[in-house]
Amino acid sequence: MPRTEFASFSIPHLRILDERGGLDEALAPDLSPPELERLYRGMVWAREADQRMLRLQRQGRMGTFSPSTGQEAAACGPALALGERDWLVPAFRELGALLMRGVPLHRVLLFWGGFEEGNVYPGLDRTLPNAVIVGSQIPHAAGIGYALRLRGEKDAAVLCFFGDGATSEGDFHEGLNFAAVWKAPVVFVCQNNQWAISTPLAKQTAAASVAQKAVAYGMPGVRVDGNDPLAMYEATRAALARARAGEGPTLIEAATYRLMMHTTADDPTKYRGDEEVKAWEGRDPLVRLRLYLERRGHWDEARETALREEVKALIDAEVRRYESMKEFPIAAPFDNVYGTPHPNIAEQKEEFLRALEEDGRRG
Numbered sequence: 637m638p639r640t641e642f643a644s645f646s647i648p649h650l651r652i653l654d655e656r657g658g659l660d661e662a663l664a665p666d667l668s669p670p671e672l673e674r675l676y677r678g679m680v681w682a683r684e685a686d687q688r689m690l691r692l693q694r695q696g697r698m699g700t701f702s703p704s705t706g707q708e709a710a711a712c713g714p715a716l717a718l719g720e721r722d723w724l725v726p727a728f729r730e731l732g733a734l735l736m737r738g739v740p741l742h743r744v745l746l747f748w749g750g751f752e753e754g755n756v757y758p759g760l761d762r763t764l765p766n767a768v769i770v771g772s773q774i775p776h777a778a779g780i781g782y783a784l785r786l787r788g789e790k791d792a793a794v795l796c797f798f799g800d801g802a803t804s805e806g807d808f809h810e811g812l813n814f815a816a817v818w819k820a821p822v823v824f825v826c827q828n829n830q831w832a833i834s835t836p837l838a839k840q841t842a843a844a845s846v847a848q849k850a851v852a853y854g855m856p857g858v859r860v861d862g863n864d865p866l867a868m869y870e871a872t873r874a875a876l877a878r879a880r881a882g883e884g885p886t887l888i889e890a891a892t893y894r895l896m897m898h899t900t901a902d903d904p905t906k907y908r909g910d911e912e913v914k915a916w917e918g919r920d921p922l923v924r925l926r927l928y929l930e931r932r933g934h935w936d937e938a939r940e941t942a943l944r945e946e947v948k949a950l951i952d953a954e955v956r957r958y959e960s961m962k963e964f965p966i967a968a969p970f971d972n973v974y975g976t977p978h979p980n981i982a983e984q985k986e987e988f989l990r991a992l993e994e995d996g997r998r999g
């Protein structure tokens with residue numbers, strides 16, 4: 637009996653816009669100038685908000701947060717591909733995607749300020765709050781996708797983000813396996829920013845790519861230049877179309893880099909070298925898209941200045957709104973655990989309120 641090859645695979649790599657703003661015409665997505673501007677605006681907005689949040693945190697006006705500087709293309713490109721009926725399931729480093737989706741910045745500030753209200757986006761359907769428990773959102777996304785299928789919602793799919801660290805969690809493997817078996821319409825986007833706090837990718841996986849993990853579950857996997865917003869848009873657009881057509885999930889690996897600290901509570905110089913950071917600074921996704929827009933005659937210095945001023949004013953207003961919100965229902969966290977009342981939670985809430993009252997009496 638001869639030995640034969642049972643299976644073989646290869647992983648495609650997608651890049652459309654290079655570091656100098658040069659375009660691969662054959663692969664270019666069909667985006668209008670206003671759509672391209674929306675994408676660039678989302679990225680600038682996230683970058684400016686990041687810088688402001690860092691100052692707020694350092695001034696003690698906000699809690700710790702997870703900066704997304706350097707990863708704006710990997711979050712905003714996919715967000716541009718989202719339709720209104722699609723679900724957005726973020727991790728905790730997709731500020732640009734949340735803003736493009738319509739989440740007001742003050743809600744994000746409330747979240748990192750430690751307020752329960754930062755988990756609630758009034759009037760905004762189909763957008764989950766940040767998931768800080770690494771990987772916990774992946775089974776949620778698979779479940780939402782399965783529910784969409786059961787309900788026959790053929791115009792909707794799920795976009796789920798997570799980091800490379802999440803791929804070592806059981807939730808990742810269970811979520812992807814479930815989604816593939818049940819053809820749940822989910823697009824899994826792994827933001828491979830090379831580090832999970834101080835753990836480098838080489839200690840996270842022995843595989844050559846995250847994307848190839850898709851093969852084991854029976855879904856397509858693609859590795860994308862995560863600092864290329866057009867490639868991220870195009871890969872997500874195609875995967876969402878596939879999902880809506882009933883063909884099941886896709887895994888997209890966005891090869892990108894976190895330029896700042898993991899959160900404002902750690903010092904990245906303790907675990908990674910300057911040279912690596914410098915190399916990635918030269919691949920800034922904002923510079924890349926701006927160069928491309930300028931080359932096509934859609935952008936210039938005056939428009940850049942106007943956009944930066946507009947975004948900064950908007951952020952000022954949102955910071956004021958965040959800082960003016962002082963009154964919060966103290967037991968709100970208990971009210972948002974389930975969609976409907978639950979006796980165990982009601983009991984815990986009562987116990988919590990009783991303990992508070994006793995503390996108050998004791999002074």
Ligand SMILES: Cc1ncc(C[n+]2csc(CCOP(=O)(O)OP(=O)(O)O)c2C)c(N)n1
Nearest residue numbers: 729768769770799800801802829831832833
């Ligand atoms: C289940 C769980 N384990 C550990 C942590 C602590 N923790 C927070 S973020 C993080 C690293 C996550 O890395 P990655 O998934 O690559 O995302 P990134 O922070 O790089 O965006 C860890 C270990 C957590 N929040 N949840």
